[in-house]
Amino acid sequence: MTRLDVRDVPPVNRHPTIHEQFDALEPGETLTIVNDHEPKPLFYEFQAEVESFDADGYEVERVGPEEFVARFPKRER
Template sequence: MPTTDPLLDVRPEIPRIRHDLIFTTFAALLPGTGFVLVNDHDPKPLYYQLAAENAGEFTWDALEEGPEVWRVRIGRVAAA
């Protein structure tokens, strides 16, 4: 599924700042928009953190699932 959403490639970043970058990017999203996260490992723990802190406010669409690259489109739910 092609996407025109901006990419957030966290692979070159040191691990301890990756989640901060991701959550800052998510917080800046307008309703109905999203970004594509590119990571070097399965971001499933991030999904659980988003679900715990932002239940019902985000979408999660796996675009590529390893083994070397994971790509996930993370979106902010559009206002009703």
């Protein structure tokens, strides 16, 4: 599992950084993202554009007022 805290990444760089990390995963692995808001736009972006994203396995949990942990699984081949 790869964990990426993007809270300190400038907003304009967050999605490219996340896509880069996700692309580096092996099939069946999961990218766990820590963010300051629920990453719904990112979920929809992945669902529409990333064929290897397993949308059914996506999970998000609010841990604190500005801490959301989202899991973006990569499909098995």
